[in-house]
Structure formats: C-alpha cells, structure tokens
Amino acid sequence: MEKVVIIRYAEIHLKGKNRGFFERVFIINLERALKGIRHELHRTSGRYLVEKFDTARYEEIMERVLRVFGVHSCSEGLLVPNDMDSIFEAAKCVAPAGGTFKVETHRADKKYPLTSMEVSAEIGGRLLAHNRALKVDVHDPAARVYIDVRENGTALVYCSSRLGAGGMPVGTAGTGLLLLSGGIDSPVAGYMMAKRGMTVEVLHFHSYPYTNDGAKEKVQELAALLSQYTLVERLRCVNVAHIQEEIHKKCAADLNVTLLRRFMFRIAERIAAKVGAQCLVTGESLGQVASQTVEGLTSSNSVVALPVLRPLIGFDKEEIIERAKKIGTYDTSVLPFEDCCTVFLPEHPAIRPKLSYIEEEEAKLDVEALIEDALKTLEFIRL
Amino acid sequence: MIYLDNAATTPPCTEAVERARAFLEENFYNPSAIYGGAFSVHAALKEARQGVLSRIADPAKFELIFTSGGTESDNHAVFSGARRGNAVTTKGEHAAVFESFNALKGRGVEPRFAPLKCDGSVDEEGLLSLVDEKTSLVSILHVNNETGAVNDILALARAVKRKNPRALFHSDGVQAFGKIPVRLSADIDLYSVSAHKIGGLKGTGALIKRKNLVLPPLVYGGGQEGGQRSGTENVFGIMAFAYAAEKKFATLEEDGKRILALRNLLRERLDGALYTCLSPEVGSPYILSTSARGMRGEVLVRMLWERGVAAGTGSACSSRHRFSRVLMACGYDEPTLDGVLRWSFSPATTKDEILRAADIANEVAATFRGNL
Incomplete structure (x- = not known):
C-alpha cells in the first residue's frame, strides 16, 4: 500500500485548444514547488499523482502542492493492487470513523471482472460489516470513499480532499513588476496577480542610510514568502535616498510622497522593460492614505505608459489583513522596521494634488539625472 | 575601520x-x-x-x-x-x-x-x-x-x-x-x-x-x-x-587614564553646534554618549559606517521603541533622544582614530543636517 497525493486542477479544464500550454506550465510549477523532495509526478486521467516519496514528508508535499496556483484540491490517496482484498484494506484506512458514507467507483480498466456498481457494493458492504458506526447514505453522504480501478493493475483509493489555492498556473498570464514595500498590502497584491497566472517580478525601493538593513532583510523575507506562490525567487532593490533628499531640499513639503511615487513609477517602468514585464502591480487601495486618493493615483499613472494593476483597489484594510494572514505574510509585514523613511515624511501631505502644481514643483528637479543615479544602485538579490 | x-x-x-x-x-x-x-x-x-x-x-x-x-x-x-x-x-x-x-x-x-x-x-x-x-x-x-x-x-x-x-x-x-x-x-x-x-x-x-x-x-x-x-x-x-x-x-589603571584622555579628546573635537554631550563629566572613561539633536541617531550610525566608523545608538532602534527607555528616564526631550550616538572605547583605540572619527562624525552630521 503506497501513499500518494492526488492533485486536481482548477480552471484549466475550461481551456480549449491551448489547454496543453496551461498543463505544461502547471507541471513545471508543481515540479518547482516540490524541488528538493524526492518524488515522481505523473499525469493520469484528468489529474496528477505525486508518488514514490518518503511518507515522512507527506504533509510537507501536501502543503507545498496546495499553494501552487491552478490546484483545485488535493487528496491523500492509497495505491494498492486491484484485487478486492487490497482495495478493502485501503478503504478501511481512508473511510471515516463513523457517520454516513457512500462508495463511488470509477473503472478505467474495462476488463476488470466486476462492474463499478459491484465494486462499490462489495466494498461498501465489507466496510459496514467492519465498522458498526458507519451507515450508508447514497443520496447525501457525509463522506465519499472513491475507488479508481486503473488500467495498470492497481487501484487508487481515497476519501476527503483539501482545497488548493485555485487560480491559474503562474506563467500563463504574462509578467508584471510588483512594487513591494515592507507593508501588509503589496505582498497580497502580488499574490492576487500570481493567482491569475501572472509571473510576478519584484522590485523594492529603500532609502539607506535613512532606512536600515533590517528593513531590507524584512522585505527579502516577504519576497521569499511570496515566492512560495509566485515561484519567482529573486528581488530587485533600488535606493531612492538621494531622490528623497533632493525632493526634500527643493520642492514643496506637502508633495514629498507624491513626487517620490512618481519617481518610483518611472524607475519601475525602466526596470519592467528590462525584465520583460508588461505592467506594474501595486498594493494601493483607494483612499487608504493620502497618496492613494484618485488624484494621487492619477499623478503616478501619468508618468508611465505601462498599465498599473492594483488588485486591492476596492479592498478594506481589514480584508487585506485577513488575506495577508491567510497567505502567511502578515506576521512579517508587521515587524517594526520602517519601509519608507519617516525623516522626510511631511506633516500634512497633499491629499488632492493638482497635476499642474505637481509638475511645477517637479520642474525644480533634474528628473532624468536622478533616475539614472538611482538605477545605478539597482541590486539583484537571489532569495 | x-x-x-x-x-x-x-x-x-x-x-x-x-x-x-x-x-x-x-x-x-x-x-x-x-x-x-x-x-x-x-x-x-x-x-x-x-x-x-x-x-x-x-x-x-x-x-x-x-x-x-x-x-x-x-x-x-x-x-x-x-x-x-x-x-x-x-x-x-x-x-x-x-x-x-x-x-x-x-x-x-x-x-x-x-x-x-x-x-x-x-x-x-x-x-x-x-x-x-x-x-x-x-x-x-x-x-x-x-x-x-x-x-x-x-x-x-x-x-x-x-x-x-x-x-x-x-x-x-x-x-x-x-x-x-x-x-x-x-x-x-x-x-x-x-x-x-x-x-x-x-x-x-x-x-x-x-x-x-x-x-x-x-x-x-x-x-x-x-x-x-x-x-x-x-x-x-x-x-x-x-x-x-x-x-x-594588568593595565586597568593606565588604560583608564589613557582612555579618559581619548574620551575627552573626542568630546572636544565633536562640533558643539552638532553634538551635545550626555555623559557625566566623571563617569566611565570607556563610554561617551552624545546627541546630534534633531537628527536620527540610527541614520548617522549607518552614514558613519559607510565612512568606516562603527558607533552605536545605545538603544535598540525600532519604530515601537524609538527612544531609549533609559535616556527617557534621564529626562531628555525627543529631539535629543532621537539623535543619540554612543561612542565606546577599548585599550586598542588610538588617538589618531579618535581624531579621524571626530572629523568624519562632524562631516556626516553636517551633511545630514544640510539634507533636512
């Protein structure tokens, strides 16, 4: 009796002629998620099986697979020879301890001596005799025991399943460049785009020496947590301290953040071109802070040609926090390091800055030279 | 360094x-x-x-x-x-x-x-x-x-x-x-x-x-x-x-005298317009606490490090514990607490190092103040 993990995929089955492409990417992603664990991954009638692994690592495999986008659900299955005694032994293991149940059989091997109905009836009967606490209910059972009689002389027996991450395989929906701060929102934004199949490259802005190495380490940790889903194990960092200094020295204080964001977007667009990203992704949510008013968003948008995707735009903070907790980035996000330097934070940031005012203030800076300087600090970190 | x-x-x-x-x-x-x-x-x-x-x-x-x-x-x-x-x-x-x-x-x-x-x-x-x-x-x-x-x-x-x-x-x-x-x-x-x-x-x-x-x-x-x-x-x-x-x-007493002289030298050399001394006149020769009032001590520490000088803030700096609990209990105001820099010495510290460190510290703080 061998323990296996049965993987069912989510939306891929809706695909038509390009389904092969989605499946190929899906397999690559599953293999990447299982990197470092000995296993074999096989495709079988509409689903995948992880086999031949060390059962001590079963939980770990399950958790890693459940995080892969495109996975609808997973089950713990038992692979046994297809004789009725072996199937019964496996069914005993996966069947619930009590309550109503039903046995469902699928017979791929049409030469098998019993029909599907006969297998179900036989195993169901034996289970009932074995465990008095069980009761058959074929219409609305609390648990279903599934038996797959396969063509290669084996049978797969399983019962409950765990829900996976859903979505589409990462790598099937283009590339985006995520602006990752050290906060709660941006990792969730990256997660949501990856969930729809986007390859999410990550860019972080820091302002050393005004922010510290701990803050950068925290962002690295966040990027690493995110990479469990996005499978992108690299991070790019750019230092914007000098830009902040210049803005602070030369421009109106209430525009500090607005102007800095415009620089960030411009720099991000240049980096996006290098990494082949077709859009920018941010964790902005409408009205959350002064720079995230529609005027603020417009001011940032107006300096780039690329689309800026903001998957959290209509989310409340509470909703974002809930998701961050679910994907496991929350605890790292709330570590007390500053991500945006408070040395330069204005007391009263402009909430509805007019574009003409912004441009007037920005004209006091040598925008191109500052961007060039900042790009020289680009750092590539392998997670 | x-x-x-x-x-x-x-x-x-x-x-x-x-x-x-x-x-x-x-x-x-x-x-x-x-x-x-x-x-x-x-x-x-x-x-x-x-x-x-x-x-x-x-x-x-x-x-x-x-x-x-x-x-x-x-x-x-x-x-x-x-x-x-x-x-x-x-x-x-x-x-x-x-x-x-x-x-x-x-x-x-x-x-x-x-x-x-x-x-x-x-x-x-x-x-x-x-x-x-x-x-x-x-x-x-x-x-x-x-x-x-x-x-x-x-x-x-x-x-x-x-x-x-x-x-x-x-x-x-x-x-x-x-x-x-x-x-x-x-x-x-x-x-x-x-x-x-x-x-x-x-x-x-x-x-x-x-x-x-x-x-x-x-x-x-x-x-x-x-x-x-x-x-x-x-x-x-x-x-x-x-x-x-x-x-x-073996050298406790002579170390003490020599280091006291170094501490006093650093205190003199640090620009009084930038740094205030927090340490008592009579205290351990090994520690000199200063404050670059109105600046951020932790930022200065990193700027100093980039210039080859390692100093401390004397407190774990984070947004939750932004200020030193101890120095708050001493009764200092926020701008002073923000700018705390702690210099501490050992018998290996030399006069030349002190002079160079003081120059760099003055330059760095002047730059920082200029950016504010």
Missing part, C-alpha cells in the same frame, strides 16, 4: 583566541570525565575560576559561577534572589535586569524601579525610599551602558543593608568589570560580569556570589559549577575569559 562600539562588544584579543583554540582542538575533554586528560581540563578550569574571581573579590569570601554571559547571570541573580515581597532596581538598568524585574510580577514579587539623575546614575534617595522590610533583592547597575555614569555600588549596598540587612544586593557589572577599579565588599551578594566586553568571547560570563549564600539554580542538570549552573562547561570560552581578564586587569 575605526571601531568605537566597544560597549556592544570588543574584538577578542588574539592570545585569548589562541588559548580558546588550544582547548577546542587539543584539550577538548569533558572536565567531568574521570581520565587524566579530562582531569587536567578540570584543573585548568579551577585555575581560571580563581583567576577571574580574584581580580575583583576575595576568593575566601566569594565564589564564581561561569554562565553563558551577562544576561544569564542577571537572570539568575534576579529570579533566584527575588523570591518574596518586593524587589528594587533602577530605571537605568540593562534589559537583562529590567525585563527580568518585569517578569517578577508573574511570580508574585512586586518590582520597584528607582528614578535616575539626568546623567543616568540612580537617585540614591529615591532608591532608598523604595527599600523596606519586605524587600528581598536590590539590583543596581554598576556602570550605565548608555551614558557611562558610574553608581557607587559599595556605598549604595551599605545604605541598602542598613535599611534592610536581609535584602540581597546584586549589581550588573558588565560594563564595569576590567574597566572601573572596584573590590567587592561584604555588602554585595551578587555581581554579574561578561567576557566579550573585555576581549573575551561571546557566550561566556559569570555570576560572582557571596559564599554561604544559598541560591536556587536557574539551570538544572548534571550538577556542574557546584550544582549552581548545570551543563557541560564552555571550557574554551572560559579559558579565553580568564586570559582576557588577566590581561585587562
């Missing part, structure tokens, strides 16, 4: 490291084993214990328990010493004592915190008013690790004992050991020291304890250290500690 953060840790002295290496590679035996090689390690350990202890106290009246460092020694003293009534300490303590006192609440002992004077030393009157007949332990920092202020622990211990002879007196001597001349008196029951502040290795320290004082252990096990601190001894660390202590104490 100019290293001026010796209160955080000192570079281990070469001979101490060599000594440690010999006990890692050749005499690696477990001192509790019974064959010859192990016994010689046991004997070396005994010698080291006497060596460290005799530098500061009379081995006839005191004994020494090797520990994993100052924090463990402090925890041992606080949790084993304060077991009933109330316990008194100061607002200027290192976190190892301060947080242990906070944890006493959960053990049914009332912690009391004495106020500080503006230099960081304890307010004696305030302290004594907190000591009563129910006080089981009084713990006073010997040298304040943030300002360098020195508490006269002999006089304070005397005063405490006069008020309550049954109260135990502990002092955290981590920043004083090997730096401030002192001989433990009969009024002092417990004294914590650490190796890596005087050229030893991290992970080694000791709790010096008055003989005949029975304290429950903090760590139970195989009965090492006379049953008072179980666990196979950190032999190599202890050997390095003994050597570092021997070396440091």
Whole structure:
C-alpha cells in the first residue's frame, strides 16, 4: 500500500485548444514547488499523482502542492493492487470513523471482472460489516470513499480532499513588476496577480542610510514568502535616498510622497522593460492614505505608459489583513522596521494634488539625472 | 575601520583566541570525565575560576559561577534572589535586569524601579525610599551602558543593608568589570560580569556570589559549577575569559587614564553646534554618549559606517521603541533622544582614530543636517 497525493486542477479544464500550454506550465510549477523532495509526478486521467516519496514528508508535499496556483484540491490517496482484498484494506484506512458514507467507483480498466456498481457494493458492504458506526447514505453522504480501478493493475483509493489555492498556473498570464514595500498590502497584491497566472517580478525601493538593513532583510523575507506562490525567487532593490533628499531640499513639503511615487513609477517602468514585464502591480487601495486618493493615483499613472494593476483597489484594510494572514505574510509585514523613511515624511501631505502644481514643483528637479543615479544602485538579490 | 562600539562588544584579543583554540582542538575533554586528560581540563578550569574571581573579590569570601554571559547571570541573580515581597532596581538598568524585574510580577514579587539623575546614575534617595522590610533583592547597575555614569555600588549596598540587612544586593557589572577599579565588599551578594566586553568571547560570563549564600539554580542538570549552573562547561570560552581578564586587569589603571584622555579628546573635537554631550563629566572613561539633536541617531550610525566608523545608538532602534527607555528616564526631550550616538572605547583605540572619527562624525552630521 503506497501513499500518494492526488492533485486536481482548477480552471484549466475550461481551456480549449491551448489547454496543453496551461498543463505544461502547471507541471513545471508543481515540479518547482516540490524541488528538493524526492518524488515522481505523473499525469493520469484528468489529474496528477505525486508518488514514490518518503511518507515522512507527506504533509510537507501536501502543503507545498496546495499553494501552487491552478490546484483545485488535493487528496491523500492509497495505491494498492486491484484485487478486492487490497482495495478493502485501503478503504478501511481512508473511510471515516463513523457517520454516513457512500462508495463511488470509477473503472478505467474495462476488463476488470466486476462492474463499478459491484465494486462499490462489495466494498461498501465489507466496510459496514467492519465498522458498526458507519451507515450508508447514497443520496447525501457525509463522506465519499472513491475507488479508481486503473488500467495498470492497481487501484487508487481515497476519501476527503483539501482545497488548493485555485487560480491559474503562474506563467500563463504574462509578467508584471510588483512594487513591494515592507507593508501588509503589496505582498497580497502580488499574490492576487500570481493567482491569475501572472509571473510576478519584484522590485523594492529603500532609502539607506535613512532606512536600515533590517528593513531590507524584512522585505527579502516577504519576497521569499511570496515566492512560495509566485515561484519567482529573486528581488530587485533600488535606493531612492538621494531622490528623497533632493525632493526634500527643493520642492514643496506637502508633495514629498507624491513626487517620490512618481519617481518610483518611472524607475519601475525602466526596470519592467528590462525584465520583460508588461505592467506594474501595486498594493494601493483607494483612499487608504493620502497618496492613494484618485488624484494621487492619477499623478503616478501619468508618468508611465505601462498599465498599473492594483488588485486591492476596492479592498478594506481589514480584508487585506485577513488575506495577508491567510497567505502567511502578515506576521512579517508587521515587524517594526520602517519601509519608507519617516525623516522626510511631511506633516500634512497633499491629499488632492493638482497635476499642474505637481509638475511645477517637479520642474525644480533634474528628473532624468536622478533616475539614472538611482538605477545605478539597482541590486539583484537571489532569495 | 575605526571601531568605537566597544560597549556592544570588543574584538577578542588574539592570545585569548589562541588559548580558546588550544582547548577546542587539543584539550577538548569533558572536565567531568574521570581520565587524566579530562582531569587536567578540570584543573585548568579551577585555575581560571580563581583567576577571574580574584581580580575583583576575595576568593575566601566569594565564589564564581561561569554562565553563558551577562544576561544569564542577571537572570539568575534576579529570579533566584527575588523570591518574596518586593524587589528594587533602577530605571537605568540593562534589559537583562529590567525585563527580568518585569517578569517578577508573574511570580508574585512586586518590582520597584528607582528614578535616575539626568546623567543616568540612580537617585540614591529615591532608591532608598523604595527599600523596606519586605524587600528581598536590590539590583543596581554598576556602570550605565548608555551614558557611562558610574553608581557607587559599595556605598549604595551599605545604605541598602542598613535599611534592610536581609535584602540581597546584586549589581550588573558588565560594563564595569576590567574597566572601573572596584573590590567587592561584604555588602554585595551578587555581581554579574561578561567576557566579550573585555576581549573575551561571546557566550561566556559569570555570576560572582557571596559564599554561604544559598541560591536556587536557574539551570538544572548534571550538577556542574557546584550544582549552581548545570551543563557541560564552555571550557574554551572560559579559558579565553580568564586570559582576557588577566590581561585587562594588568593595565586597568593606565588604560583608564589613557582612555579618559581619548574620551575627552573626542568630546572636544565633536562640533558643539552638532553634538551635545550626555555623559557625566566623571563617569566611565570607556563610554561617551552624545546627541546630534534633531537628527536620527540610527541614520548617522549607518552614514558613519559607510565612512568606516562603527558607533552605536545605545538603544535598540525600532519604530515601537524609538527612544531609549533609559535616556527617557534621564529626562531628555525627543529631539535629543532621537539623535543619540554612543561612542565606546577599548585599550586598542588610538588617538589618531579618535581624531579621524571626530572629523568624519562632524562631516556626516553636517551633511545630514544640510539634507533636512
């Protein structure tokens, strides 16, 4: 009796002629998620099986697979020879301890001596005799025991399943460049785009020496947590301290953040071109802070040609926090390091800055030279 | 690199490291084993214990328990010493004592915190008013690790004992050991020291304890250290500690004078328009606390590091604990607390380093101020 993990995929089955492409990417992603664990991954009638692994690592495999986008659900299955005694032994293991149940059989091997109905009836009967606490209910059972009689002389027996991450395989929906701060929102934004199949490259802005190495380490940790889903194990960092200094020295204080964001977007667009990203992704949510008013968003948008995707735009903070907790980035996000330097934070940031005012203030800076300087600090970190 | 953060840790002295290496590679035996090689390690350990202890106290009246460092020694003293009534300490303590006192609440002992004077030393009157007949332990920092202020622990211990002879007196001597001349008196029951502040290795320290004082252990096990601190001894660390202590104490007085001159030189050279001195005139020569008022100390630290100077802020900087608890208790305002920079020295510090560090510090602060 061998323990296996049965993987069912989510939306891929809706695909038509390009389904092969989605499946190929899906397999690559599953293999990447299982990197470092000995296993074999096989495709079988509409689903995948992880086999031949060390059962001590079963939980770990399950958790890693459940995080892969495109996975609808997973089950713990038992692979046994297809004789009725072996199937019964496996069914005993996966069947619930009590309550109503039903046995469902699928017979791929049409030469098998019993029909599907006969297998179900036989195993169901034996289970009932074995465990008095069980009761058959074929219409609305609390648990279903599934038996797959396969063509290669084996049978797969399983019962409950765990829900996976859903979505589409990462790598099937283009590339985006995520602006990752050290906060709660941006990792969730990256997660949501990856969930729809986007390859999410990550860019972080820091302002050393005004922010510290701990803050950068925290962002690295966040990027690493995110990479469990996005499978992108690299991070790019750019230092914007000098830009902040210049803005602070030369421009109106209430525009500090607005102007800095415009620089960030411009720099991000240049980096996006290098990494082949077709859009920018941010964790902005409408009205959350002064720079995230529609005027603020417009001011940032107006300096780039690329689309800026903001998957959290209509989310409340509470909703974002809930998701961050679910994907496991929350605890790292709330570590007390500053991500945006408070040395330069204005007391009263402009909430509805007019574009003409912004441009007037920005004209006091040598925008191109500052961007060039900042790009020289680009750092590539392998997670 | 100019290293001026010796209160955080000192570079281990070469001979101490060599000594440690010999006990890692050749005499690696477990001192509790019974064959010859192990016994010689046991004997070396005994010698080291006497060596460290005799530098500061009379081995006839005191004994020494090797520990994993100052924090463990402090925890041992606080949790084993304060077991009933109330316990008194100061607002200027290192976190190892301060947080242990906070944890006493959960053990049914009332912690009391004495106020500080503006230099960081304890307010004696305030302290004594907190000591009563129910006080089981009084713990006073010997040298304040943030300002360098020195508490006269002999006089304070005397005063405490006069008020309550049954109260135990502990002092955290981590920043004083090997730096401030002192001989433990009969009024002092417990004294914590650490190796890596005087050229030893991290992970080694000791709790010096008055003989005949029975304290429950903090760590139970195989009965090492006379049953008072179980666990196979950190032999190599202890050997390095003994050597570092021997070396440091041999030149304690002349080091003190020379370093005092360096400290005063740095104080003079730092631009008065940029830096305010927080340390007392008469304090530990090894620590100079300054504040670049209105600037962020932690940012200056990183700017200095980029220019090849290592200094400290003297506080764990984070947005939650933005300001030093100790310096807040000294009564400084926010702009001063924000800009705290702590310079700390060792016998290896040279005059040339001080002059260069002062120039760089002035330049960096001027640049920073220009950017604000």
